[in-house]
Amino acid sequence: GQQVMQIPQYQHVQEGEDFTTYCNSSTTLSNIQWYKQRPGGHPVFLIQLVKSGEVKKQKRLTFQFGEAKKNSSLHITATQTTDVGTYFCAGKISSGSARQLTFGSGTQLTVLP
Amino acid sequence: DSGVTQTPKHLITATGQRVTLRCSPRSGDLSVYWYQQSLDQGLQFLIQYYNGEERAKGNILERFSAQQFPDLHSELNLSSLELGDSALYFCASSVDGTSYEQYFGPGTRLTVT
Numbered sequence: 001g002q003q004v005m006q007i008p009q010y011q012h013v014q015e016g017e018d019f020t021t022y023c024n025s026s027t028t029l030s031n032i033q034w035y036k037q038r039p040g041g042h043p044v045f046l047i048q049l050v051k052s053g054e055v056k057k058q059k060r061l062t063f064q065f066g067e068a069k070k071n072s073s074l075h076i077t078a079t080q081t082t083d084v085g086t087y088f089c090a091g092k093i094s095s096g097s098a099r100q101l102t103f104g105s106g107t108q109l110t111v112l113p
Numbered sequence: 114d115s116g117v118t119q120t121p122k123h124l125i126t127a128t129g130q131r132v133t134l135r136c137s138p139r140s141g142d143l144s145v146y147w148y149q150q151s152l153d154q155g156l157q158f159l160i161q162y163y164n165g166e167e168r169a170k171g172n173i174l175e176r177f178s179a180q181q182f183p184d185l186h187s188e189l190n191l192s193s194l195e196l197g198d199s200a201l202y203f204c205a206s207s208v209d210g211t212s213y214e215q216y217f218g219p220g221t222r223l224t225v226t
């Protein structure tokens with residue numbers, strides 16, 4: 001079935017270092033969304049990418065959607081302790097009857113002060 | 114605050130019992146989604162409703178059922194509970210059932226003893 005793989009599963013960085021998480025799908029996605037879940041919290045929507053090769057920025061966060069619409073990445077520049085949490089990608093396949101988002105397994109980011 | 118409410122916040126019950134989790138979507142949202150998140154696990158999609166009708170089904174067990182009422186609130190019923198059903202159950206809502214971002218509630222933590 002439709003799978004969205006996310007790597008790495010865990011990442012520890014020193015405050016100020018950069019961080020990247022990658023998301024790969026076995027099938028073409030119509031769009032991809034990114035969510036952040038703080039420890040003890042609920043997932044919070046960050047952004048949606050729709051177009052092939054799309055790049056969007058939110059302050060220190062850069063989101064990319066691959067040309068083939070099968071992969072995506074989230075890059076954080078100069079991490080801060082407030083970036084701690086689990087980052088999930090979620091993809092919607094572009095064909096078939098499935099209408100739900102398929103979430104990746106998440107990347108748990110720890111930022112060491 | 115996402116605008117999505119879930120009750121109860123915590124629930125402790127015994128194996129074999131039946132519980133009902135409740136979710137009220139954001140004002141104006143027609144679609145409701147249910148997810149299960151076990152310890153250190155990603156988000157497993159269970160089921161989606163749109164304007165009172167089932168729209169998509171994920172890995173939902175036969176012991177679980179859900180419905181969306183005319184006022185758009187939703188309930189997730191879990192029966193014959195097993196220890197492995199202990200998890201966080203999130204409800205999310207979106208404007209429609211296809212392309213919009215999802216807003217998650219704070220979750221219900223279910224502990225089965």
